[in-house]
Amino acid sequence: MTAHAGAPVFSIGGGAGFAGDRTDAAVRLAASGEVNAIGLECLAERTLIAALTARAADPEAGADPRLRRRLSPLLPHVRRSGCRIISNLGAANPCSAARKVVALARELDVGSLRIAAIEGDDVMGQLDKVRWEEALPGRLIGAHAYIGSQMIARAIDEDADIVITGRAADSALFAGPLLPHLDQAPEAIAMALTVGHLLECSGQVTGGNYERPGGGGLDARSLADLGFPIAHVQRDGTAEITVLDHDPGIVDRLTCTLQLLYEVHDPSRYITPDGVVDFTTTRIEEIGPRRVRVSGTGFRPAPRDLKVVGFAEEPGMIADVEMGLAGSGAHERALRAADVLRYRLRDWPQEDLRIDIVGIDSILGGASRPANAAANELRVHVSARCPDVEAAQIIEDEVYALTLSGPGGGGSLRSEKRRNIATVTGFIDRDAVPLSLTWEASR
Amino acid sequence: MRVGDIAVGRSGDKGDILDLTLVAVDDEAYRFLEQHLTAEMAARALSRAMPGTVTRYAVPGLRALKFVIPGALPGGVHASLHAGMHWQKSAISILLDLEIDER
Numbered sequence: 001m002t003a004h005a006g007a008p009v010f011s012i013g014g015g016a017g018f019a020g021d022r023t024d025a026a027v028r029l030a031a032s033g034e035v036n037a038i039g040l041e042c043l044a045e046r047t048l049i050a051a052l053t054a055r056a057a058d059p060e061a062g063a064d065p066r067l068r069r070r071l072s073p074l075l076p077h078v079r080r081s082g083c084r085i086i087s088n089l090g091a092a093n094p095c096s097a098a099r100k101v102v103a104l105a106r107e108l109d110v111g112s113l114r115i116a117a118i119e120g121d122d123v124m125g126q127l128d129k130v131r132w133e134e135a136l137p138g139r140l141i142g143a144h145a146y147i148g149s150q151m152i153a154r155a156i157d158e159d160a161d162i163v164i165t166g167r168a169a170d171s172a173l174f175a176g177p178l179l180p181h182l183d184q185a186p187e188a189i190a191m192a193l194t195v196g197h198l199l200e201c202s203g204q205v206t207g208g209n210y211e212r213p214g215g216g217g218l219d220a221r222s223l224a225d226l227g228f229p230i231a232h233v234q235r236d237g238t239a240e241i242t243v244l245d246h247d248p249g250i251v252d253r254l255t256c257t258l259q260l261l262y263e264v265h266d267p268s269r270y271i272t273p274d275g276v277v278d279f280t281t282t283r284i285e286e287i288g289p290r291r292v293r294v295s296g297t298g299f300r301p302a303p304r305d306l307k308v309v310g311f312a313e314e315p316g317m318i319a320d321v322e323m324g325l326a327g328s329g330a331h332e333r334a335l336r337a338a339d340v341l342r343y344r345l346r347d348w349p350q351e352d353l354r355i356d357i358v359g360i361d362s363i364l365g366g367a368s369r370p371a372n373a374a375a376n377e378l379r380v381h382v383s384a385r386c387p388d389v390e391a392a393q394i395i396e397d398e399v400y401a402l403t404l405s406g407p408g409g410g411g412s413l414r415s416e417k418r419r420n421i422a423t424v425t426g427f428i429d430r431d432a433v434p435l436s437l438t439w440e441a442s443r
Numbered sequence: 444m445r446v447g448d449i450a451v452g453r454s455g456d457k458g459d460i461l462d463l464t465l466v467a468v469d470d471e472a473y474r475f476l477e478q479h480l481t482a483e484m485a486a487r488a489l490s491r492a493m494p495g496t497v498t499r500y501a502v503p504g505l506r507a508l509k510f511v512i513p514g515a516l517p518g519g520v521h522a523s524l525h526a527g528m529h530w531q532k533s534a535i536s537i538l539l540d541l542e543i544d545e546r
Binding site for chain 2: 041045046167204209210211212213214252257258259260261262263264265266267268279280281282283284289314318320322353354356358362363364365366367369381383384385393419421422423425
């Protein structure tokens, strides 16, 4: 059967936009029978750092620790509706993740599943071939190349039900299963990457993290049950973005445009391992309620180099500590508490110190708008880059000491001490990043 | 004119690069923002929160403007001294709350 030009040849859902994303919307997508595949984007800089840390302590760890919670409700639908799952939840250990999926499939007795793990993005073994943009500011704890869709497509061609990767580019999770179904014109490749970029942040294209001017956005109940996106893609790559009929959500020109341009920097050259795409020619048309047609993205071949993300651990840590103040005069007491800390910490290197007030200026700093009413509760906040654990403890103790020796009524303390890990960018020739496919089967 | 009354926006990051997007609600709003919301004006507003040089990208076909600031987030999200993590996802409110003189 030959599909006519306007008929979709493949439908794919965006089932997760980060490691901690909700699991229920993807289950509804899988159960609907409307999608051939679901991409689960579960890996960011922060989560990869956590995975590398876990793997350093236990060689079998390093996959997304939420694997079980996310996949348990999905696996039964993989068999039942033939919906494939592609995810980078392998994080720092895709093969271990694949073994865990097999164990889970057996435990849930969901029948025979073929699981492919793609490895090779970890480039710690070939660091001599990585060119960093800047000198590494500390000890490198991990380095991963952003890999493209080719090996994912191969795994699916070899009949994988589930494909697990490490640091695959977000768009590749979607372009991988999609591309083999499209004509191989450059415009179709560009559109597969466009679809990937539109779907990779789940609810951000269906009305999440979105406010219409003057209000009229989604209410709390709708946001609580927010539907995740579906792309119905034609052979030439033209895609229709929508949500399931019974799921709440907004899909319109504004939600799609915001997501299309999200974190792409120069819109005329968004660089992915599968090609450089040009969104300045992309057309976004509303063709029905909650249905948008996307087409026209431009394409140039990918550069030879793959981008590398590295994590450099600098000595010491960051202390992030708060104390709350409540009731009448909370603002004045919070300002006074902040000043007490400025006196107490006056010898601390000022570039490594930040003292502000949660509720006033802890997010936007000097760009915050002036408070236009007295708040009933505020929190004085300190973050400090500390040379060692002991120094971080001093910061925490100085905030806590305000409860005895600061302005009246301080309490509700909160403290976080995190490692001081900088993200660094580098490049590596793609020929220096050989990838491998490892198979597991649940029967 | 408050920018957020005629446009929607979102901010994010890659490494140390802050990346802000505005999409105008209609053609008239886009023409206004394209003409008035210059890189210099955005840089002035953002400079009170972070350092950096602002590059503006205009995408008339999508009625969108992007503002990109390399080096605005030294060390990336994990190394920030702002309270909590991922403060930069809130940074778009600096541009949405910007008032532009219509004359």
